[in-house]
Amino acid sequence: MVDQVVIGIDVGTGGCKTVAFDLEGHLIAEAFREYPIHHPRMDWAEQDPDDWWRTTCATLREVVSKLDPGSILAVGLTSQREAFVPLDRRGRKLYDSIIWLDMRAIPQEEEIKRLISPERVLRVTGLPVDYIFSAAKLLWFKKNLPNVFRSIDRILFAKDYVAFKLCGEIATDYSMASRTMLFDIHRLCWSEEVCEALDIPISILPKVIGSWEIVGEVTGEASESTGLPSGTPVVSGGGDRPCEALGAGVFVEGDINIGTGTGTVIEAPLSKPRPDPRGLIDCCCHVVPKTWEYEVIINATGGSLRWFRDNFGYEEVSRSREEGTSPYAIFDRMASDAPVGSNGLFYYPYLWGARAPKFDPLARSAFIGFTHAHGKPAFLRSILEGVAFQYIETLDVVRDLGVQIKRIMMTGGEAKSCLWTQIKADVLGVSIEVPEVLDAAALGACILAAMGVGAYRDFDSAVRKMVRVSRVYHPRPETHEKYVKLYEAYQEVYNRYKECFGVLAKIASLGLEGSNGS
8 A cells, every 4th residue: 555645845935845744744755946035136135936936846846756646645835924926817927026035115114104003903913014024015016116016916925826836726825814914813804904004905815715725736737847646636735934833733822832943933822813912923823723823033043053153163164074964063062061151151142133032123142251261162052042041031922922831842953953952941941842853844734735635634633643752851950040040140231231232223324334444
């Protein structure tokens, strides 16, 4: 008997990853292809949707070549959010996709605040008014490329554009719609009130279905391009963050997932939509029915270690090539040689300002407290500890919104480090579970694909079968007590250091940062 498999396609910011899992959650095959980000102007960031489709085809062909075509039950999708493709009536792209990294719509953020009360937007959509969301990008088209705007028949988000190319159907899901700032997360439909205030026609917005629902079937033309059997069901899937949470088995209120990478997003499921009245934390739709989630962003977590690698880790990068290992594994060995507290060296990870827990765009990174006696191991450990310290206050922000945290999962690149994960458990004083599959978004898309074709009766059953915990890190009481005292000092130093942010911002505004003295 041929084992049945489901395929997940993850259209990320850096590239497309396609995976195949069996119904027991075992990885069968995977493939990845990069695609570029285009920067036509300073602070602009675009991607060509045809690159999304081209890499999807390439990765699907590679994965399907390793499978028995008769074993493929369905395809599920996940992707970056906020970015969309404007399409004309014939389904042709009118312009490249303006992705989440793009900053051109900042003036439209201010325009939205003039057109409708930000408090009302927050109450309806669960989101603060922000240029990152799709609504602001649409208004940018309306203001700057009116001919394109008038020609839009539909917009489709990244994964939904791929689904359209696979099966010819136009739709999105609740999780993607809830990142547009145009969607009513209470009524689960496009908000006529917000669209009318912004003069955005609802007719250009795609129909919205459940992340677990079938959009259509692979067409003959798409079959030739991808290798997928014609007629294979295509399940809508969802946004990368809620799919990541599902892939970690996190969809019940009280469980949270800490999704790590360049930055970290804490995903906290909710049984009802409860927008943060302060507008600090986004409230979006999960990919599981009748479930929502808070999403809390911490900037420059894994990015801090990468910054150190790129600027000060040449020796370790060279050694890693000789040893056939990762420079981060060498960093771990070095950091483990430094004591708890890094001999009084603190690191503040605000390389591009602070989101949670400080919410200060003027915040700057710093190493504070080093002397001639501090070497590279102490600097490395201080980065690991400084990032872990951000989690304490951030989890308190989540608790302040009424979430009783009972269980913590951790996914993403940082979870590969046993040392770093243990430090986080010791700092927080709670256990942290790490699943077998760290790139959990694609697994989440596979779970949705399995649900879409009825392979499981409910999400509980699917997660029990397809998600497994690999390791559990328990806090060490004595080490936790040390970190409690260190954190008090860390906060006291921050409260004094933050007074410098305004001074440093003035230096930047004077253009002195890039001066070479000539």
